[in-house]
Amino acid sequence: EIVMTQSPATLSVSPGEGATLSCRASQSVSGNLAWYQQKPGQAPRLLVYGASTRATGIPARFGGSGSGTEFTLTITSLQSEDFALYYCQQYNSWPLTFGGGTKVEIK
Amino acid sequence: EVQLLESGGGLVQPGGSLRLSCAASGFTFSSYAMSWVRQSPGGGLEWVATARGGGSNTYHADSVKGRFSISRDNSKNTLSLEMNSLRPEDTAIYYCAKAYIRDYTYFGSWGRGTLVTVSS
Numbered sequence: 591e592i593v594m595t596q597s598p599a600t601l602s603v604s605p606g607e608g609a610t611l612s613c614r615a616s617q618s619v620s621g622n623l624a625w626y627q628q629k630p631g632q633a634p635r636l637l638v639y640g641a642s643t644r645a646t647g648i649p650a651r652f653g654g655s656g657s658g659t660e661f662t663l664t665i666t667s668l669q670s671e672d673f674a675l676y677y678c679q680q681y682n683s684w685p686l687t688f689g690g691g692t693k694v695e696i697k
Numbered sequence: 698e699v700q701l702l703e704s705g706g707g708l709v710q711p712g713g714s715l716r717l718s719c720a721a722s723g724f725t726f727s728s729y730a731m732s733w734v735r736q737s738p739g740g741g742l743e744w745v746a747t748a749r750g751g752g753s754n755t756y757h758a759d760s761v762k763g764r765f766s767i768s769r770d771n772s773k774n775t776l777s778l779e780m781n782s783l784r785p786e787d788t789a790i791y792y793c794a795k796a797y798i799r800d801y802t803y804f805g806s807w808g809r810g811t812l813v814t815v816s817s
Contacts, residue, residue, distance in 0.1 A: 591759075624803035626742075633792055633807035634742065645797065645805065677742055681802040685758050686732075686744040 592616050592680050596689035602697040603668050611663040611692045613678035618658045622682035625654055625663045628675045628691075637676075638663065668694070699723040699806040701793045706811030713783050717811060719776040719793030727751070727771040730796040732804060733778050735789035735813075745791070746778065749800050761787075783815045 593616040603609045613623065621641040626634035636645045638654035641661055651666045665672055673696050678689040705717040717733070733745040746757045746767035755767050766779045776793055790810040797805025 626804075628742075633810060634804070635807075636797055636803065636805050639797060639801075639803050679742070679744075679803060684756050686747070686802055688742040688744065690741050 591685055592619060592683060592687050594678055594680055594687050594689035596676075596678055596692045598692060599690070600693045600695060602695050603673075604697045605670060606667055607697075609665045609668055609672075609694055611665075611676055611694070613656075613661040613663070613689050615659045615661075615680055619680040619682035621657050622680060623654075623656070623661050624679045624681065625652075626677045626679065627672075628677065634677065665694070699795060701795060701806060701808035703791065703793045703808045703811035706791065706813045708814045708816065709783055710817050711783060711785060711815055713815070714779075714781045715783065715813060717778040717780065717791055717793075717813070719808060721774045721776065721793075721795070724795070726769075726774040728799060730800045730802060731769060731776045732794045732796070732802070733767060733776075734792045734794050734804065734807075735787075736792070736810075737786075737789045740789075743789075747802055748776065780813070783813075785815050787813060788815045789813060 595614045597612045623641045625638040628634040642654045653664045676692045700722045702720045732747040748755045748767045748769045752769045764782045792810045793808040794804035795806040
């Protein structure tokens with residue numbers, strides 16, 4: 591099983607600032623990585639797939655990068671609606687696995 | 698518009714059984730992989746099972762293998778999860794999730810979830 595590790599667990603950011611979230615895989619997942627955003631009481635929402643391709647309707651301030659074992663989700667100029675939980679997920683091999691999440695909170 | 702509506706959750710005793718259903722609409726159901734993903738209270742996301750579009754290929758997490766079984770009825774646009782020998786650690790919100798693209802196993806649409814509570 592591929593273990594996905596996200597860091598930091600919590601990120602405190604002021605509105606308008608940028609945020610960088612990290613996701614590390616215990617072995618290579620090539621570019622088969624997705625990022626999701628989840629708000630309290632809601633289902634997750636797909637942000638990025640293929641490590642760097644934004645899903646339909648996702649604002650350009652969300653950017654994904656990386657390959658192999660190291661991945662990054664960058665959010666430029668955080669808006670109020672961006673404060674949420676973020677998860678990475680590998681789909682390179684079974685079982686599909688998620689990271690433990692990064693909470694982006696208002697500083 | 699894609700819609701996924703889960704049902705069948707509830708309170709069940711340890712060792713009991715439950716069958717979850719997901720009614721899908723707004724897309725060609727048979728063309729997409731469908732999955733169940735769960736989230737324990739206050740916890741993270743855990744993939745449970747996936748059924749490819751054709752339905753013949755299914756995959757299950759080790760934590761549920763032999764106890765849970767995913768299936769789909771493409772004629773009724775319905776995804777199911779048969780859950781047996783339930784344990785307290787199976788307590789979670791169970792989401793039905795649709796592949797973003799065909800049989801790729803990342804999730805572009807999610808239902809609202811159905812809560813399963815395993816407790817005596």
